[in-house]
Amino acid sequence: MNKDELLEKLQSNISRDTWNNWLTSAQILELTETKVTIGLGNLFIKEAVEKKFGPVIRDTLTNILGKKIHVEFKEIPISSESKNSVSGPIIKNRPLKLSDFNPDFTFDSFVIGDSNRMAYYSAIEVAKNPGKFNPLFIYGDVGLGKTHLLHAVANYLLENSPDLKVRYVTAEDFMNEMMDGIRSNGMEHFREKFRKNIDFLLIDDVQFLIGKNTVQTELFHTFNTLFNSKKQIIICSDRTPEELATFHPRLISRFEMGLVTDIQAPDKTTKYLIAKKMAQMISISLTDDVAYYLAEHIDKNLRKLRGAIMNLLLQSQISGVPVNLDSAKKIVDSMIRMNASKVKLHSKEILESIKIDSVINAVSSEFEVRREDIFSTSRKKEAAVARQVLAYLFKTILNMKTKEISEKLNKNHSTIVHSIKKIEQSLLIGNDLIRDKINHIKSKLEEENYSTNI
Numbered sequence: 460m461n462k463d464e465l466l467e468k469l470q471s472n473i474s475r476d477t478w479n480n481w482l483t484s485a486q487i488l489e490l491t492e493t494k495v496t497i498g499l500g501n502l503f504i505k506e507a508v509e510k511k512f513g514p515v516i517r518d519t520l521t522n523i524l525g526k527k528i529h530v531e532f533k534e535i536p537i538s539s540e541s542k543n544s545v546s547g548p549i550i551k552n553r554p555l556k557l558s559d560f561n562p563d564f565t566f567d568s569f570v571i572g573d574s575n576r577m578a579y580y581s582a583i584e585v586a587k588n589p590g591k592f593n594p595l596f597i598y599g600d601v602g603l604g605k606t607h608l609l610h611a612v613a614n615y616l617l618e619n620s621p622d623l624k625v626r627y628v629t630a631e632d633f634m635n636e637m638m639d640g641i642r643s644n645g646m647e648h649f650r651e652k653f654r655k656n657i658d659f660l661l662i663d664d665v666q667f668l669i670g671k672n673t674v675q676t677e678l679f680h681t682f683n684t685l686f687n688s689k690k691q692i693i694i695c696s697d698r699t700p701e702e703l704a705t706f707h708p709r710l711i712s713r714f715e716m717g718l719v720t721d722i723q724a725p726d727k728t729t730k731y732l733i734a735k736k737m738a739q740m741i742s743i744s745l746t747d748d749v750a751y752y753l754a755e756h757i758d759k760n761l762r763k764l765r766g767a768i769m770n771l772l773l774q775s776q777i778s779g780v781p782v783n784l785d786s787a788k789k790i791v792d793s794m795i796r797m798n799a800s801k802v803k804l805h806s807k808e809i810l811e812s813i814k815i816d817s818v819i820n821a822v823s824s825e826f827e828v829r830r831e832d833i834f835s836t837s838r839k840k841e842a843a844v845a846r847q848v849l850a851y852l853f854k855t856i857l858n859m860k861t862k863e864i865s866e867k868l869n870k871n872h873s874t875i876v877h878s879i880k881k882i883e884q885s886l887l888i889g890n891d892l893i894r895d896k897i898n899h900i901k902s903k904l905e906e907e908n909y910s911t912n913i
């Protein structure tokens with residue numbers, strides 16, 4: 460491996476942001492069997508890089524070269540810099556921003572399994588033969604690799620058809636750019652950008668436009684213009700075209716015109732391989748048991764898997780201890796704890812709302828009074844009694860405070876107190892009608908509660 464190749468390799472193993480921020484001046488000054496000397500722009504950069512990224516760069520180079528190697532950082536002497544600029548491109552001029560696409564999201568770094576095979580091959584096919592399936596519509600839950608595939612297509616085109624004008628945009632950005640266009644009288648520029656100056660449009664998270672009619676209309680015209688001039692479109696969404704409720708039907712039918720394919724949750728083996736691949740991408744070594752542990756314990760959202768792996772990397776860098784099963788267990792535990800507290804909150808809320816709601820429903824059907832009549836100011840006898848019973852049940856079954864009940868029923872405090880007293884009195888004096896109805900409601904609720912708790 461020569462110096463240039465080594466530098467190239469190093470770059471591909473370091474995050475784009477880090478590289479762009481710190482390492483664009485890097486060059487390999489010396490490469491021997493035992494030692495690599497890296498030159499960096501000036502003293503400040505040299506010291507910062509050595510401190511911040513020294514260990515990572517050492518590990519990465521060790522990894523690349525397959526042996527322990529001594530790494531030294533040097534400030535590039537001014538004379539050598541000027542010499543280089545005359546004598547040829549030892550320093551490659553690296554553009555600050557390579558592209559809008561995440562260079563890590565490629566077809567190569569995408570692990571194929573049963574869950575995503577169709578989506579993967581559809582994306583490759585479209586990248587190789589634009590226009591063949593138009594549009595390609597990929598749907599799947601969050602964190603299953605849709606954005607990765609879109610960027611993979613873009614990166615593939617960047618490499619293989621550099622002349623094609625490829626644009627990746629999230630539906631949200633599309634909307635924001637359109638709004639900017641409207642605000643600044645720049646719609647012409649906006650349309651130029653998305654309808655004319657473009658060969659390949661990748662739209663991510665299109666479900667964002669649910670309920671946003673104006674943007675949908677704009678997207679519809681963008682779609683038609685591109686489609687009619689045989690430009691390829693790929694759309695990603697968290698649901699099927701059909702399930703994009705409130706989307707304009709004509710837009711939905713456009714989406715369905717080409718190839719619709721899905722990404723499912725990965726099975727354990729695929730997840731295991733993805734964990735390995737993710738680790739490889741950031742140059743940490745995950746032993747098989749760790750990768751397997753992560754695959755087994757982290758749910759289908761691969762963003763979480765990646766989060767866990769990044770966390771492991773960080774921890775091992777801070778502690779100096781290589782990633783091991785213990786640290787993996789700790790990370791997973793803390794993720795589960797975080798999740799559990801979220802779930803609990805959520806389900807408690809839901810449970811409460813279901814309870815309140817089912818009590819209202821039960822009362823409404825028992826008294827044959829419509830919900831809205833219970834909540835109205837109607838003085839009709841049935842509605843008034845149903846309201847009183849509801850207040851009574853809120854208090855006795857759900858332990859709600861009088862204040863909460865009065866807010867819920869939109870009646871003042873004394874009315875509620877009076878209502879509850881009234882029902883208590885009815886039961887006390889043996890009003891069979893009320894008693895039967897209340898007993899009936901209670902057993903119905905118990906039944907419901909039982910079946911939802913299984």
Ligand code: ADP
Pocket residue numbers: 564568569570571575599600601602603604605606607608733736737761762765
């Ligand atoms: P989505 O857009 O569907 O919400 P992403 O594309 O953002 O999901 O994927 C989440 C993370 O999982 C990303 O880091 C991505 O690189 C990774 N990922 C998803 N699927 C795969 C796969 N099959 N192989 C490798 N990495 C994957």
Ligand code: MG
Pocket residue numbers: 602605606607663664
């Ligand atoms: Mg995404």
